Amino acid sequence: MKITVSSTGLSALDRPRMPMIALVVFALALAVFFVFPDRLSLAAYIGIFALFALSLDLALGMAGIVTLGHAAFFGVGAYTAGWLALAGWQEPITGVVISGLCAAALAGALGPFILRLTGLPLVMVTLAVGVFLFEAANKLTWLTGGDDGLYGMTFSPVLGIFEWSIYGTTDYLYVLAWLALAFYGCHRLTTSNFGLALRGVRENRLRMSLLGSSVLAQLTLAYALSAFIAGVAGALLAQTSEFVGLEVLSVEKSIDVLVILVLGGVGHLYGALLGAPVYLLIKDMSKEWNPHAWMIIIGFMLVFVMLVARGGIHGVLHKVIERSRGKLPNGEPR
């Protein structure tokens, strides 16, 4: 028996296998390294946002936490990595881990308070937290550099071997390695009992608490794990660009990452891998022509995805593949 789920189309009891599509995406990502050696900085940037969107999928897709303030954790990660480097801690990998932990600590502290809320109030509070941090960073110029941002940081070579280069070769492979690691971790998480419990919370919070599940603790843990990955993504941005600007904390970043995830497809993990390249390539291609015109394309795509192609790029791909295998009769939705 299949139990169909409202918002994502995932069947609650269907534990995903290590998806082929992820292997294909990572193979393509490796191919990019050889085919576009001159665009690797952009590719690294895309990888960072895929990682950020992956973190949101953990909170939103798995645990059902609707948030408009995820940039808070991305920004905390980025600033932590920047401060560490400026203070002399230039080893990149431990820097990333520490940054992730700081973001997770913030989420762990906030979670018990804000995750009691659901629906619109939750959206509002996550938004307010995000704006609060942005304004705080804007005002605490001695700490964050304010509008000028943090700059002048350097990092030692990755693993002591791979020098950072201006062509972004090290940057790209480094980001890709983190992305693959995080993806594997998230995949293991979704197939674990904890992942299943989270889906239960997402579908019916009351029922899970009646079953004796400690809903708030589970949600907080999921939120902190998600924040850890978001913090890692932020730290990677700081390390690859050697700069931290205020915009890492902005509401726009929170909206960006939400749109990336939805375009890719919520709740399947690999939606993040698909949405980030599409979103950022469209943005990059039209940027030189008119700085905001790309938003019209994204806007129409978003409306199209929500009204017609539920499940995003992943949903469409999935349908095409299943149909070609003859698994899905034409009449059945999704």
Added chain:
Amino acid sequence: MEQFLASLAFIVLYGGTYGAVLFIISVGLVMTMGLMRVPNLAHGAFAALGGYLTILLMNQAGMHYFVAVPAAVILVAALGALAERAIYVRLYNIPELDQILLTVGIAFIFVGGLALTFGPNVFTIRLPEVLSGSVDLFGRSFPVYRVFLLAVGALIILGFWLVFDRTTLGAKLRAAVDNRSMAQATGINVERIVMLAFAAGTGLAALGGAIGAGLFPLEPLYPIKYLTIILIIVALSGFGNIKSSIVVAMVVGIADTAARYYLPELGGFAIYALVIAAVAMRPAGMFARQG
């Protein structure tokens, strides 16, 4: 003492005008949030459209400011009614996340469209001569423009009071906010009320966008840039509570101005700490009846 009074007058007038514009822009969303429970993240886009249309009508059609603004308001209100029937009506019974994303999509389309039509730069609306001078109040000189904003805000509040407390339409609207299905059951045409409220709300946003352009400069990113402050007003007001939205907008406007004046190093950020605490403690709004 005199200096204190003067600075107080400054804060009340500047904060008050800021609050008045915030109120005019946000009240439509407060209403529709109460009626339809849709977090319309494209609300700011209607405000931006009001401002840009005013510019268009003044520059292309050669209209006077006082003609162009009402014309823009009516056009945007009509567009709002149309959008409600065509798009928003589909959003009423879907999950919040979907509502957010669809309305973000609409806001993005507006931003892109404005950027394509008007270019990426900031536009200013030329004020008529009547509004560009200054007057002396409490020993300080204030721009007439600010006094004008306050007057318009007061008129809108008066209008709301008249419609809400003195007409059957207002009574029906209040009934629909309080209990939609009960209102429907008593024979009120809730769908029509919703459409009217949406049109009025978008029209008011357009008015705020047009006359408030001196405080919130018109640029393509307007719909996203001022979304946060609009949503904060809505969240603090409670969904559908118009009276509290007047108070909230004024308090936020004045508190924000006062904080920037007396504690410039803290600036706008003190207000957000209060907002988080307020919303977390009373998710239904500041003046909601506790039940």
